[in-house]
Amino acid sequence: MSTKKADRLQVKIGGMSCSFCTTTIKKAVGRMDGVNDVHVSLAHEEALIEYDPAQQTPTTLRDTLRQLGYTVRDPDKVKAFEEQQAELQHARLLLMWAASFTFVTLGIMIARWTGIQQVWFRPVMIVLALTTVFIPGLHILVMAIQSLRRNILNQHVLLEFGAFAGIIGGTIGLFNPQFPAADFFAVATFITTYHLLSGWTSLLVRTRASEAVSKLLDLQPATARLVHSDGHEQEVKIEAIKPGDKVRVRPGEAVPVDGRVVSGSSAVNESLVTGEPIPIEKSKGDEVIGGSLNQTGSLIVEVTKVGEEAFLAQIARQIEEARAMKPNILVIVDRVLQWYVPGVLAFVGLAILIWTLGAFLVTGQMDVIRAIFAALAVLVMGYPCALGMASPLAMIRGGGEAARKGILMRSGEVFQVFKDVRQIVIDKTGTLTQGKPVVVDVISVDSNDSTKVLRLAASAEQASEHPLARAILESAKADDLSLAESKGFSASPGKGIVATVEGLTIQVGSPQWLAETEKVSAKIEEQVVAQANLARTVVAVAADGVLIGLIAIADAVKSDAKAAIQGLRDAGIEPVMLTGDNWHTAKAVAAEVGIKEVFAQVLPGEKAAKVRELQTEGFRVAMVGDGINDAPALTQADVGIAIGAGTDIAIESADVVLVGERLTAVVDAFYIGRSSYRKTVQNLWLAFTFNGIGVPLAVSGLVPPIWAMVAMVASVSTVLANSFGGQLIPKRAQREPEIATVSLNIPTIHCNGCLETIQTALSHHPQIQSSEGDVEQKTVSVTFKRNGFTEDDIHEAITKVGHVVGREV
C-alpha cells in the first residue's frame, strides 16, 4: 500500500442528500481503475480519493462525480456555503412546482371520487405526471440512470421504477380500461413530489447546521503582515510568505506562521496548540508556533517554516489522515435498503411469474395483462415515500431540541452513533477547565491580610495587559475591592511590574524575580513549591521591597465539569482525559472532576492516534475538545464534539458543536442522539410497514395503484406524528438533577448549638437544599441534588466541623 504511488484528491461535493449517496459515490468511484481508496463524508460534503496518478487524473475523477449527478465544488469554504444556500433555494423551487402539480392532481382525483367527470381531466393528469417526472424530477432521473448504469440500486432508482411504472400503467390505461390511467399517472406525480420533499428536508437540515456553524467560524482568509526590509508593512496572503520573511504580530492576533521572535516581547497563549493554559513569555530568540495567540505585545517574527512543514499544515494533514482512518458508519437506512430494493424487484419478478407461468400451469393460459398490472402495482407500491424523511424528520426534531440546549448537530448519522459510544475522550484546557487563568488563592505574609495583598496587587496591575494581571484585576473586581490610583507603572517582560500605589512601591511578579532584590524566606519558598505542586502559577507581591503575599493563579475547572463527568458515567460512558499539558496539572484536574483515566503530555500529533488506539479496542469513541491540537482527534473520533468558543479548525473538524461553554451539554447531546436514533428506527418501521404490506399484496394484481397513495399518506403522517411526539431527554437525565434525602446518625450532637453548627456548615453547599435535625435522636436528615454530589461529600462536610458520622438511619 505504502509502496504504491498514490495521490490524494479532496473535493467538496454538492447534492448528496443521505448516506445512500455516499455509498453510491464510494462504489462508483471505488470501481474505477487506479482508485485505491475512497472516503466520503456526508457531514462535511467531502470526498477524499486516493488514486494512482498514472491511471487517473483529478479531472476524470471529478467528471465521474458530475456524471453521477453531483456537483463538485470549490474548496473555498465561504463559496461552498453560498453554493449550499443556492442549492437549497433551487431544491425549494423544484419542490414548489412539483407540489403545485400534485395539488392540482389531488383536486382532480377528489373531483372524480365525488362523481364529477370532465373530459380534460385525463390529458391534464398525463401532462402533470410527465412534467413532474421530467422537469423538477429530471436531476433524480439523471442520478438514477447513472447509478443503474453502474449497477447501483439506490433510492433514486427505486423512485424512478415507481414513477415509470406509473407512467407506463397510465399509458396502457389509455387503451385498456382495466388499467386506471388517471390513478397511475397520479401516482407518478405523487411519488416524485415526495422524493423532492425528502431531498429538500434533508438538505434543509444540513444547510441549517452549516449555517449555524459558519456563523461560529471566522471566515477571514488567512493573511500575515509582512515587514519589508525598508520597514514598510504590507498585508499579504499566507501562501506568499517564505522562510526568512519577517512578519509583525500585533497584540490580540493569532500568530500566522511558525517562526522565531527577532524583536519585541509578549505573552503568547499556546493553549490551543499545546494545551498549556498559562501564557508563555516570548522575547528575542524564542520560537513561536502558528495558531497560538499573541496577547500583550507586538512581535516581529522571522518565518522558519512554511507550507507542508508548518505546524498548521501538519495538523491539516493529520485531519485528512484521521478522516481516512475513521471507522465507517453503516447507517441503518443503508442496511435496510440493501435488502429492500432487491426485495421489491424480487416481488416484481414473482408477480410476473405467477400471472404468466403460474396462471399457465393452473388455467392453461397466461394472464399477461394482469402480470403487467401486478408488476406495475408492486413497483408503485414499492417506493416508500416516508423513507427519505424518516431520518431527516427525526433529525429536525432532535436538532431542534439540541439547538435549544446549545448543541449543533452537523450530521444526523454521526449524532445517532452516539448511542454506541462507550468512551469519551475529553481535552483538558478550555474544555474541562475555563482555559484562562484565574486567581485561586491569596496567601498573605506576616500581618498583612489577603484582601490588602490582592487590592495592592490589582491597583498596581491596572495598566497591565498581561493575562495574569487581568486575572488579578478580575478577582479584585469580583471581591468588590476599590482600587487605588497607581503611578509610574513599568513592566519588565517575563518578570513582573513595578508601580507606586498609596505611596508604596508595589512589585508584582515572579517569585524568582522578587528573590533577586529581596530575601525570600525558606518558608515562603516552601509555599511556592506547594502551590506549584497543585499545578498553580505563583505571583509574588512586595511593598517597598518587602514581600507581603503570594497570589496563586490557575486554570480553574468549569463549574459544571464534575456534574458533566458524573452525568456521562450515569449514561454508561467512561470519560478519559487527554491533554498536552504536564502530568502534574493533568492529575490535579482529573482528581478534581472525578476522571480516573488520564493521558498527559500527549503531543498534538498523538491525540488522534490515541483515539484510534481506543477505537481498535472495539469501542465507539467520542471526543470533546476546543483547540487546534484537538482537531485531528475530533475528526478521528466516531463523534467529534467541539466547544463553540474554541478554534475554527476544531469546529470545522467536529460533528457536534456546543455553542456555549456548558459541558453538561455533552450529556444532553448523548440522550438526544440516542432518542433521535430510536425515532429514526421507529420511523423506518412505520415507513416500511405500509409499503411492506402493500408490496406482497400487489403481487395479487388486485391492488389498484390508488392504494399506493393511501399507503403514502398513511406512512408519511404516522412518521410525522412519531417524529414530533414524545420526550427526547429522559426526565431523570434532564437539567433538574435527582433530589435525594439521607438521614445520618451523628453521636457527637450534644445540644441545639451543635445541630445548628452542622446545619450552617451544610448550608454552604449549593447542592444541599435543606437539612433537618433532631437533638434527642442525634440525627440529621439532608435533602440534596445529586449532580455530582454524593453522601460522601455530606460526610466530609460534617466531619470537617468536628462531628462524627455514625450509621445511616
Add this chain to the structure above:
Amino acid sequence: MSDTKKLKLKVTGERTIHCAGCERTVKFTLENLPGVRDVDADHEKQLIELTLVSDETDLEKVKAELDWIGYEVEMA
C-alpha cells in the same frame, strides 16, 4: 522570623457556644487551619482562645472559618 501570637475572641453573634459539643466543634474546626494551635473554647464565658504559630492563618481567616460554621466573634 515569624512569632507566635495568642488570640482571644469573644462570641458576639446570635449563635452562642452551648455545650461541650459546641466547644469541640469550634476546637476541631480551627485546629484544622494551618498554623493554629491550642484552641480552647469555653461555653460558660463564650470565649475562644488560640495560638497562631505561623503566618499562614491570620485573624481574618479565623473569623471566616468561624463564620462558616455560624459564629460571629470579635477580639476580646
